[in-house]
Amino acid sequence: MKKNEKLNKWLWKWHFIAGLISLPFILVLSITGGIYLFKTDYEKPKQQHIKEVTIQGTPISLQDQWEIASKNTTKKLNSVVLSTTPNQATEFISGRFGGKSSVYINPYTGTVSGKISSRKTDMFKVRKLHGELLLGKFGTTIVELIASWMVVLILTGLYIWWPSRGWKLSGFFIPRIKEGKRTFFRDLHSIIGFWFSGVLLLILAGGFPWTDVFGDNFKQIQKITNTGFPSTWHAYQTTPQPKEKILTLDQIASKAKELNLPGVTTIHFPKGLKGVFSISNNNLSELNTQKKIHVDPYSGKELLSHNWSDIGILMRGRMWVMAFHQGQFGAWSWWLMLLTAVALTIMCISGLISYIIRKRKGAWGIPNVPKSFKTGYGIIIIIAILGIIFPLFGMSILPIFCIEYLRKKKRIKKEFYQHNIYN
Numbered sequence: 001m002k003k004n005e006k007l008n009k010w011l012w013k014w015h016f017i018a019g020l021i022s023l024p025f026i027l028v029l030s031i032t033g034g035i036y037l038f039k040t041d042y043e044k045p046k047q048q049h050i051k052e053v054t055i056q057g058t059p060i061s062l063q064d065q066w067e068i069a070s071k072n073t074t075k076k077l078n079s080v081v082l083s084t085t086p087n088q089a090t091e092f093i094s095g096r097f098g099g100k101s102s103v104y105i106n107p108y109t110g111t112v113s114g115k116i117s118s119r120k121t122d123m124f125k126v127r128k129l130h131g132e133l134l135l136g137k138f139g140t141t142i143v144e145l146i147a148s149w150m151v152v153l154i155l156t157g158l159y160i161w162w163p164s165r166g167w168k169l170s171g172f173f174i175p176r177i178k179e180g181k182r183t184f185f186r187d188l189h190s191i192i193g194f195w196f197s198g199v200l201l202l203i204l205a206g207g208f209p210w211t212d213v214f215g216d217n218f219k220q221i222q223k224i225t226n227t228g229f230p231s232t233w234h235a236y237q238t239t240p241q242p243k244e245k246i247l248t249l250d251q252i253a254s255k256a257k258e259l260n261l262p263g264v265t266t267i268h269f270p271k272g273l274k275g276v277f278s279i280s281n282n283n284l285s286e287l288n289t290q291k292k293i294h295v296d297p298y299s300g301k302e303l304l305s306h307n308w309s310d311i312g313i314l315m316r317g318r319m320w321v322m323a324f325h326q327g328q329f330g331a332w333s334w335w336l337m338l339l340t341a342v343a344l345t346i347m348c349i350s351g352l353i354s355y356i357i358r359k360r361k362g363a364w365g366i367p368n369v370p371k372s373f374k375t376g377y378g379i380i381i382i383i384a385i386l387g388i389i390f391p392l393f394g395m396s397i398l399p400i401f402c403i404e405y406l407r408k409k410k411r412i413k414k415e416f417y418q419h420n421i422y423n
Contacts (some may be wrong), residue, residue, distance in 0.1 A: 006373040012254040013367045015156040018149050020327065025146040026132075027348050032130035034341030037327055037334060039123045041394050049102050050114030053089050059107035064248040067176050069103045072112050077103075082265045083251060089113045093266075098124070101196055131210060144211035148393035154197050154387065158188060185314060185354040190237045192347040199242075208324025209318050213391050218318070227312030236304055237274040244298040253276045255300055262289045270297050284328040287319060 050059055062080065070077055075094035083090055089104035097118075103297075104113045118124050125134075132139035163172055170176050175187035208214045222228035249267070256265055256279045263283025277295040292306040308316070323329060327337035359365035387394025 002363070003159070003162065006370050007379070009367060009386050010369045010375070011156045012160050013369050015160060016355075016367055017155060018153055018156075020355070022149050022153065023145050023348050023352060025142065026150065027132065027345060029130060029143070029146070030341050030344040030348070032126050034338055034345070036126050036130060036246035037121060037338050037341070039126075042120065043123060047114075047116060050116060051089050051091075052087050053106045053108065053113055055086050056108035060110050062090070062253050064110065065105045065107060066092065068110055068112070068250050069105050069149060073103050073115075075101060077269065078271075079266050079268045080249065080253075082100070082256060082267065083107070084264070098240065137212065140212050144208070144244075145392040145396060146181065146189065147207055148214075148386075148390035150204055150391065151390065151395075154193070156202055157190065157193045158197055161194050181355040182354055184349040186359070189347050189351040190352055192343050192350070196340055196347075200344070203325050203337070203340065206323075209322055217391070218314070222312060222314045222318075225312070228305060229312070229315055229316035230310050231306055232294070233272070233292050233306055233311070236276050236278070238276050238296055238303060239274070245301050246278075246297045251278075251296060251300060252297075255279070255295060256361055259293065260289075261291060264288065268382075276303060284323050285330050287316075287323065371404060 024252045025303055041352045049289075066077065066080065069090075069092035073092075073094060077092045077094050078096075079093045081091040081093065090107050094101050099119070101115065101117045103115050105111070106113045131143060132143060135142070136243065151270065159171075175191060176183050209218060221226070252267055256267055259279065261279075261281035261349060262285075263281045263285075265279065265281045268278040268280065271302075275297070277297050279291075279293045281290055283289045288308040290308050294301060295301070296303055311319075323332060327334040327339075355365065384394075384399060387397060
């Protein structure tokens with residue numbers, strides 16, 4: 001592919017500026033993302049005394065455990081996780097997402113083995129630093145803006161890296177060691193960027209659903225196109241039967257076990273008089289095996305069963321990239337995410353070192369663009385599309401274009417003035 005050298009220099013200029021501004025934030029995101037991958041390994045020994053119990057005869061009923069848990073929490077319980085091993089404490093949950101709290105009951109003694117609140121864990125702070133820089137909504141906006149620019153950095157970086165004079169092993173696939181430190185670190189930066197570009201774009205796709213602007217827009221598109229969860233996925237109502245007695249939690253648990261769902265099974269409690277029991281399984285390694293089944297709280301009859309295929313295509317895609325982002329598809333994806341976090345950190349540091357070596361004292365070292373270069377319609381259309389998809393990027397690019405336009409007008413005016421003086 002023959003490259004336009006003027007366009008290449010223009011893209012390099014903006015790749016350079018955007019990279020220099022974004023670099024501190026990208027470093028924070030890559031380091032905190034890498035740390036968060038160790039959440040399970042870090043929390044397991046700390047929470048083992050709460051989640052694991054000594055087997056002592058026959059366990060008490062789930063209904064009795066629920067009553068004990070209800071008395072030992074100020075929040076209303078909304079679900080219970082079915083234990084998969086005999087030495088596992090029963091987890092009763094209240095709240096959702098970041099507000100989730102769990103009460104663990106020893107099924108043999110009926111005592112509370114402990115409580116875990118997501119907000120009070122160390123890894124929750126790491127996640128907040130990763131997602132919002134510990135700055136609340138303002139921080140989330142910054143992270144979304146940086147993530148939007150990262151997409152642009154990857155695309156411009158690929159164009160800049162792409163060889164215009166044939167392919168060579170050295171410089172394009174292997175860093176050149178014998179041509180000085182600057183060349184080595186520049187090659188290290190660009191080669192890592194090329195090899196991890198596809199994975200990074202997938203990781204970014206998995207992070208955008210958590211953002212405010214892009215995330216909200218995506219949810220609206222799901223709603224308009226009816227490609228999210230079915231309306232009956234999270235809630236279903238039935239006609240109350242006042243003469244009949246509601247089934248016990250043990251009876252519902254027995255039905256849930258008969259379903260033999262893969263992964264971790266959760267029973268969601270009825271909401272109000274018309275509410276139903278809902279049974280779902282969380283099996284991130286195989287998303288297509290996940291189900292949601294609504295059960296009549298009086299008769300135990302299965303009212304509605306949802307499969308993975310019932311979920312809209314945009315929501316399925318969203319759940320897939322979000323799970324990929326967190327390395328939840330098994331050991332291979334966990335190692336891939338860790339390797340990518342390390343590679344991104346090295347790429348940032350090597351790019352910075354290359355810049356420091358190249359930079360002249362007293363100057364920013366911004367790449368020069370030929371005065372004759374004019375932004376083509378194709379580039380403008382691509383920028384406009386990216387601005388629509390990533391609104392914060394679009395908003396940030398407008399003042400840049402305005403400044404560039406004013407600078408160009410000022411330069412033309414100055415050149416015209418000088419021309420008239422000397423002629």
